[in-house]
Amino acid sequence: MIKTVSIVGAGPGDPELLTLKAKKRIGEAEAVVYDRLIPKEILDIIPPAAEKFFAGKACKEHIMAQAEINDLLVALAKRGLKVVRLKGGDPLIFGRGGEEAEHLAQHGIPFEIVPGISSATGCTAYWHIPLTHRDLASGVRYITGHSKEGKLDLDWQNLADPDTTLVVYMGLANVALIAEKLMEHGLPADFPIAAIQDGTTKQSKIVISTLAKAGQDIESAKLESPTLIIIGRVVALYGLLNP
Ligand SMILES: C[S@@+](CC[C@H](N)C(=O)[O-])C[C@H]1O[C@@H](n2cnc3c(N)ncnc32)[C@H](O)[C@@H]1O
Incomplete structure (x- = not known):
């Protein structure tokens, strides 16, 4: 049977x-x-x-x-x-x-x-970053940053929305490109971004940066897979919520 x-x-x-x-x-x-x-x-x-x-x-x-x-x-x-x-x-x-x-x-x-707890909710809860917030983000979007044949074909105009938190799965290798595209489509250079490696575990690492500096900061931190990228105003709460 x-x-x-x-x-x-x-x-x-x-x-x-x-x-x-x-x-x-x-x-x-x-x-x-x-x-x-x-x-x-x-x-x-x-x-x-x-x-x-x-x-x-x-x-x-x-x-x-x-x-x-x-x-x-x-x-x-x-x-x-x-x-x-x-x-x-x-x-x-x-x-x-x-x-x-x-x-x-x-x-x-x-x-x-x-169902299981996805890394978006797990990683952000671990580092005390809310995905939505009444004053900072009216929504959240989950996207993949994994490119097919070296091309990342995303609707950048729509994604560059300061009111929506963007969660990028599989985006570590393309973080500089993603940041560049979002700035090209209107997000400011100092817009907050976080990269979280091994979220929810004791060995988890986090890098807090801005779109302009993300590529360099994340590369020098030598983050590895699995890493999740969070882009949004909510990331600015990290300091307050992790005293
Ligand atoms: C193939 S996707 C699987 C996603 C999974 N189904 C989920 O709901 O989290 C793999 C990607 O998820 C993210 N990921 C999964 N676990 C993670 C963790 N513990 N810390 C950070 N990112 C994680 C990374 O972006 C990784 O490249």
């Missing part, structure tokens, strides 16, 4: 940010397909008898192609195993969980999606 596949968000790094439902599903799994950003403490919840598959998935490190992951999920489910697809953050925010769900649906495999 085919069992429901669980596409589970593991949160952004701190194992205590795992939901109770996610923990239960992982603890009951018979096969787990997991990504690179899952911390060891969460992998330790997987029952020893479960089959484990590492799917990779850093920006440049695709151990398994997406099509292979999709097929693996279907094959494991067809063997009657209780499958957990474990993904960093939230599965549906730049996690390709939607594509995996589509593939399962096309093959008639029942699935559920267990």
